[in-house]
Amino acid sequence: MAKTAKTRTPVDISKLTKAQAKVEHMRLSLEIEVHNERYYQKDAPTVSDAAYDELRQRLEAIEAKFPDLVTTDSPTQKVGAAPARGFAKVQHAVPMLSLGNAFSDEDVTEFVDRIRRFLKLDAEHIPALVAEPKIDGLSLSLRYENGELVRAATRGDGFTGEDVTANVRTIKDIPHTLKGKNIPAACEMRGEVYMLKKDFLELNRKQAEADDTVFANPRNSAAGSLRQKDVAITASRPLKFFAYTWGEVSERPAETQHGMLEWMDKAGFVVNPRTKLCKDIEAVLAFYSKIGEERATLGYDIDGVVYKVDRLDWQDRLGFVSRSPRWAIAHKFAAEQATTILNGIDIQVGRTGAMTPVARLEPVTVGGVVVSNATLHNEDYIKGIGNDGNPIRDGVDLRVGDTVVVQRAGDVIPQVVSVILDKRPKTAKPYKFPETCPVCGSHAVREEDEAVRRCTGALICPAQAVERLKHFVSRLAFDIDGLGDKQIQEFYEGGLVMSPVDIFTLQKRDARSTSRLMEREGYGETSVRNLFNAIDARRSIELHRLIFALGIRHVGEGNAKLLARHYGTIGNFRESMLAAAKGSGDEENTTEAYQDLNNIGGIGEIVADAVVEFFAEPRNMKALGELLSEIEVKPAEQPRKSSPVSDKTVVFTGSLTKFTRDEAKAMAERLGAKVAGSVSKKTDYVVAGEEAGSKLTKARELGVAVLTEDEWLKLIGE
Ligand SMILES: NC(=O)c1ccc[n+]([C@@H]2O[C@H](COP(=O)([O-])OP(=O)(O)OC[C@H]3O[C@@H](n4cnc5c(N)ncnc54)[C@H](O)[C@@H]3O)[C@@H](O)[C@H]2O)c1
Numbered sequence: 001m002a003k004t005a006k007t008r009t010p011v012d013i014s015k016l017t018k019a020q021a022k023v024e025h026m027r028l029s030l031e032i033e034v035h036n037e038r039y040y041q042k043d044a045p046t047v048s049d050a051a052y053d054e055l056r057q058r059l060e061a062i063e064a065k066f067p068d069l070v071t072t073d074s075p076t077q078k079v080g081a082a083p084a085r086g087f088a089k090v091q092h093a094v095p096m097l098s099l100g101n102a103f104s105d106e107d108v109t110e111f112v113d114r115i116r117r118f119l120k121l122d123a124e125h126i127p128a129l130v131a132e133p134k135i136d137g138l139s140l141s142l143r144y145e146n147g148e149l150v151r152a153a154t155r156g157d158g159f160t161g162e163d164v165t166a167n168v169r170t171i172k173d174i175p176h177t178l179k180g181k182n183i184p185a186a187c188e189m190r191g192e193v194y195m196l197k198k199d200f201l202e203l204n205r206k207q208a209e210a211d212d213t214v215f216a217n218p219r220n221s222a223a224g225s226l227r228q229k230d231v232a233i234t235a236s237r238p239l240k241f242f243a244y245t246w247g248e249v250s251e252r253p254a255e256t257q258h259g260m261l262e263w264m265d266k267a268g269f270v271v272n273p274r275t276k277l278c279k280d281i282e283a284v285l286a287f288y289s290k291i292g293e294e295r296a297t298l299g300y301d302i303d304g305v306v307y308k309v310d311r312l313d314w315q316d317r318l319g320f321v322s323r324s325p326r327w328a329i330a331h332k333f334a335a336e337q338a339t340t341i342l343n344g345i346d347i348q349v350g351r352t353g354a355m356t357p358v359a360r361l362e363p364v365t366v367g368g369v370v371v372s373n374a375t376l377h378n379e380d381y382i383k384g385i386g387n388d389g390n391p392i393r394d395g396v397d398l399r400v401g402d403t404v405v406v407q408r409a410g411d412v413i414p415q416v417v418s419v420i421l422d423k424r425p426k427t428a429k430p431y432k433f434p435e436t437c438p439v440c441g442s443h444a445v446r447e448e449d450e451a452v453r454r455c456t457g458a459l460i461c462p463a464q465a466v467e468r469l470k471h472f473v474s475r476l477a478f479d480i481d482g483l484g485d486k487q488i489q490e491f492y493e494g495g496l497v498m499s500p501v502d503i504f505t506l507q508k509r510d511a512r513s514t515s516r517l518m519e520r521e522g523y524g525e526t527s528v529r530n531l532f533n534a535i536d537a538r539r540s541i542e543l544h545r546l547i548f549a550l551g552i553r554h555v556g557e558g559n560a561k562l563l564a565r566h567y568g569t570i571g572n573f574r575e576s577m578l579a580a581a582k583g584s585g586d587e588e589n590t591t592e593a594y595q596d597l598n599n600i601g602g603i604g605e606i607v608a609d610a611v612v613e614f615f616a617e618p619r620n621m622k623a624l625g626e627l628l629s630e631i632e633v634k635p636a637e638q639p640r641k642s643s644p645v646s647d648k649t650v651v652f653t654g655s656l657t658k659f660t661r662d663e664a665k666a667m668a669e670r671l672g673a674k675v676a677g678s679v680s681k682k683t684d685y686v687v688a689g690e691e692a693g694s695k696l697t698k699a700r701e702l703g704v705a706v707l708t709e710d711e712w713l714k715l716i717g718e
């Protein structure tokens, strides 16, 4: 589920010709029928309710303009869907209909006006209305004869439903025998089968564990659980029932809607305790907004409020229009928004250390899907500040315990769109974004002009470990043959390699282990020996490769080389950075070591800060120390002062035969040259191998010196 209907640009209905309208009408009808079948018969809708309602509203608009198109076949004239195969059919003595909808306060006023006109009531006379929560489940009709339950049926298409008598006998809320006085000789009592949200979540958890169907929302889950051919399955599902109306009744035990509900309660049914008798429109609207705010705490889903004329003699006079009663209306909640409670804020740490806050919500159904989490993006978002620095949600911050409005449009991740401040608990405190990583405990920093706070524990954070290890062995870092992404993943999951040092102790540990590496699937004696040899070959590593391998933010290959050249040895680098780290907590880092770092040509403040934060985290230093006890780091080769190519910019292009691209680059850089990726006026030499293409052409155009591989070797004196 969770998909919205494909957005087509809808044709403007006011511009349709009759013939076009007929085609569009047919197309919409067919599409709606398909969704009806999936929703009502299979309990597995494929589009959101909002998307479905849009199709229906369009169909209604077309019919309003071209009334000829209204035939008894039209979905606008029908209720639900025919009974599914496999169930015995039951004819309802009184049809089970749908309800008209109101989406705004004006719609409600209009509904009341219509009633007054129909009943010819004078202007002051407002009929009393009963407001009932509109339970989002499926309706059920229960036939009692002499007080005994004899038959239970679903709504089906309104006239014929499915026989679910045996299933219904397993639902505790439904009496098998009616109690109390005034029991009619025959009566059909009706109401809603539903499932509590917590039971639905628990059921889905079990279903998922057993690799069985999971349901989109409590409604589908209630319908799917009731409409089972195997009664034992229904019996195992926690179904509940609220009674709120009736069909055929031989003698009515009351004269009003609320009187009937009281009788039902005494007869042994569960009647919704929030139901309220209202004297005027203000009262029903107040009920609507109050229950809208309490929605999340009800324990079950409601999708609106149903208003019903209280006097039954008036209900009788008002009667029905096509598929719904004239005396009742469903005042729906906005389909894609719902109010719920922010129970907590969790921090998720991404593979690169980014800390993302996630709202933990009291589960609520929005647009047909249960929402229990929403993204909160970053700490500014929680404070009420948008990406552009301007206020969002009127600048209101989010606090744990707040009542919030969540929105879910189409496939978009649910968002918290506003806070109901009246409902803020007195004890709610502004949220304090954590300054340490919840996964590894390292300190977390937020760079200037960045909204994201990140964990600095690059080397040790489990949330980042796999990504970091893959980086550590990548081509420009340790580049270990036979140790790629796949093996890292496997070794990490197997607990063999959790941090860089583990790579170099693998052989020692393997020798002592009872489950040897060579006994693993996909490994043999030779491949394991080769792997250990490849690891040993890297126990001696160039300084710039080590610096790059550490995975410090903003330190790519180029910056790693700049740092290596500047500091020369690992000892010097480490000491200098630890000295610079002493000033990391301060407003301004005034240490000499930091100034020195910041002054390296090509290293800016952002890079310098990232390096210092890495060294300021003791957990990283521990991991680095362990690593250095296993490997030897070669001092950086200082560029020859007077090589023929020092300070020249070189571009290599085409396929090289005398050396690899990486070798060529290393060689040139050792001699003090800069290696660039593209040709410009600043290029001094282009070294062209075979089949050199556009870069060669460009070099010729710009008049840059072009060398063959041999000429290049000659130039540098090799
Ligand atoms: N997503 C899809 O593919 C899809 C397909 C079909 C229908 N739907 C959804 O189903 C709904 C339309 O279904 P509908 O025709 O059953 O109408 P409805 O759900 O809007 O209203 C009628 C129903 O409300 C229920 N109800 C709950 N509490 C009630 C109360 N106190 N008094 C009276 N009735 C009460 C009854 O079951 C009744 O049949 C829409 O929300 C629509 O979006 C979705």
Ligand SMILES: [Zn+2]
Pocket (backbone or CB within 6 Å): 349, 437, 438, 439, 440, 441, 442, 455, 456, 457, 461, 462, 463
């Ligand atoms: Zn961490």
